[in-house]
Amino acid sequence: MTGGGGFLGLAIVRALAARGDRVRSYSRSVHAELKALGIEQVCGDIADLRTLEDACAGMEAVFHTAAKPPPWGRTVDYHRTNVLGTQNVIAACRNTRVPRLIHTSTPSVVFDGRDLEGVDECAPYPARHTAAYAATKALAEQDVVAAADDRLRTIVLRPHEIWGPGDPHFAPRIIARAGRLRRIGNGRNRVDTTYIDNAAEAHLLAADALKADASLAGRVYFISQGEPVPAWDIIDAILNAAGQGPVQGQVSYRLARTMGLLFEKLYEWLPLAGEPPMTRFVADALATSHWFDIGAARRDLGYAPRVSTAEGLRRLAAWLQPQGGNPER
Numbered sequence: 001m002t003g004g005g006g007f008l009g010l011a012i013v014r015a016l017a018a019r020g021d022r023v024r025s026y027s028r029s030v031h032a033e034l035k036a037l038g039i040e041q042v043c044g045d046i047a048d049l050r051t052l053e054d055a056c057a058g059m060e061a062v063f064h065t066a067a068k069p070p071p072w073g074r075t076v077d078y079h080r081t082n083v084l085g086t087q088n089v090i091a092a093c094r095n096t097r098v099p100r101l102i103h104t105s106t107p108s109v110v111f112d113g114r115d116l117e118g119v120d121e122c123a124p125y126p127a128r129h130t131a132a133y134a135a136t137k138a139l140a141e142q143d144v145v146a147a148a149d150d151r152l153r154t155i156v157l158r159p160h161e162i163w164g165p166g167d168p169h170f171a172p173r174i175i176a177r178a179g180r181l182r183r184i185g186n187g188r189n190r191v192d193t194t195y196i197d198n199a200a201e202a203h204l205l206a207a208d209a210l211k212a213d214a215s216l217a218g219r220v221y222f223i224s225q226g227e228p229v230p231a232w233d234i235i236d237a238i239l240n241a242a243g244q245g246p247v248q249g250q251v252s253y254r255l256a257r258t259m260g261l262l263f264e265k266l267y268e269w270l271p272l273a274g275e276p277p278m279t280r281f282v283a284d285a286l287a288t289s290h291w292f293d294i295g296a297a298r299r300d301l302g303y304a305p306r307v308s309t310a311e312g313l314r315r316l317a318a319w320l321q322p323q324g325g326n327p328e329r
Contacts, residue, residue: 002046002089003066004039005031007168008104008159011200012063013039019204026055027066046085052092061100061207064089064144069169070108070133071282072267072275082136083143090147090154101144101154102206107222107292109138109158113284115189120293121220131281141220148218155206155216159223160292163238164196164312165319171238172327175320178244183232185253185287191231192224192291195312198305199223205301213300221297225305228291234309241317242327256283 001016003009004025010033016023017037024040025031034041044051046066056062068081086103093101110116111134112126125142129135141156148154163170170193174181202223210216236246260283263276297303307315320327 001025002052002062002064002085003027004034004041005029006065007166007196008162008199008203009063009065010034010166011196012065012203013037015197015200015204024055024059026052046081046088049088049091052088053095056092056096056098059096059098061102061211062089062093062098063102063104063203063207065104067104067137067140068133070131071279073132075132075136078132078136079139082133083139086140086143090143090152093152094147097151099151099153100207100210101147101152102203102210103141103144103154103156104203105141105144105156105158105220106134106137107158107160107290108134109141111284111290113280113288115289117190117289117291118293121222121296130284131279134281145218145220150214153210153214153217155210155218156220157202157206157223157297158220158292159194159199159202160290161191161193161224162196162199163193163316165315166196167316167327171242171316174235174238175242175244175327178239178242181235181247183247183250184256184283187230187232187250189231189287189289190228190291191234191289192226192228193234193309194224195305195307195309197307197312198225201306202297202301202303205303209301216300219296219300221301221303222292222294223297223303224292224294225309226294227305227309228289229309231286231289237313238316241313242320253283253287256287259283 004013005027013023025034026042042055068078110123125138144154260278260280267276
């Protein structure tokens with residue numbers, strides 16, 4: 001498991017351990033949560049092929065979840081982690097004769113800033129991405145697909161907007177901006193998300209299906225709740241789970257995107273630390289529809305989102321309340 005201490009990686013590790021699988025985690029540092037589970041940990045950089053090979057040796061499958069997340073950072077850093085890192089994982093699997101590789105990608109690889117409504121895995125990559133994250137993840141998943149052969153079966157999953165208890169990205173970013181958020185666009189755009197336990201289960205199902213059926217090698221699958229909702233409804237629901245009020249006010253999509261471009265240039269030229277308060281990628285994501293047909297995952301992997309969005313929100317609220325609604329505490 002690369003990125004075993006991360007949000008998704010830890011959830012997959014827990015699910016594997018719960019069913020009795022022996023798990024080895026590969027990440028940059030030791031994680032207390034993994035230690036408490038009795039998980040073997042190997043520390044190293046994703047760019048260190050030799051240490052990666054040591055971690056992969058003797059494994060029946062590798063789950064590759066490690067990545068540099070969105071929305072902001074230097075292109076060179078995204079390329080190093082997401083592209084070169086993935087190439088190293090593929091090489092390590094081959095060099096140690098690991099038979100299966102399950103790679104975590106993202107629907108952002110097919111997103112060009114326009115609506116994506118009910119599209120399936122036939123959707124093409126855009127001619128140009130608006131963020132280094134999406135561009136490098138697209139390159140990485142193409143490498144994984146191309147690597148599939150008789151010696152290494154690979155499969156790519158594209159879970160959409162993962163959230164739930166323990167979330168360090170999606171929900172915290174929303175909650176941290178409570179009171180300052182404004183709706184972007186007309187507010188009618190629909191999106192789908194993925195509850196963390198469902199995302200983890202999809203990875204186990206993919207690994208098992210890949211072992212049983214060689215014809216699935218090189219396939220790509222969208223993963224989500226399978227129930228698109230208005231984007232700002234789910235944002236308000238997450239704020240409510242944190243004990244915060246709904247988003248108030250609205251700005252036009254054009255203004256948000258223009259401000260995103262200006263902030264991007266400002267942060268690049270000065271340069272400034274942290275991330276811009278708005279980027280074109282974020283403006284696009286908040287103002288457009290993006291939900292996907294998960295029929296292929298249902299058919300080939302037996303995937304079905306067991307935890308509903310409503311139940312997931314209840315669990316998120318229960319996790320947030322002891323922390324006063326602040327996931328960073």
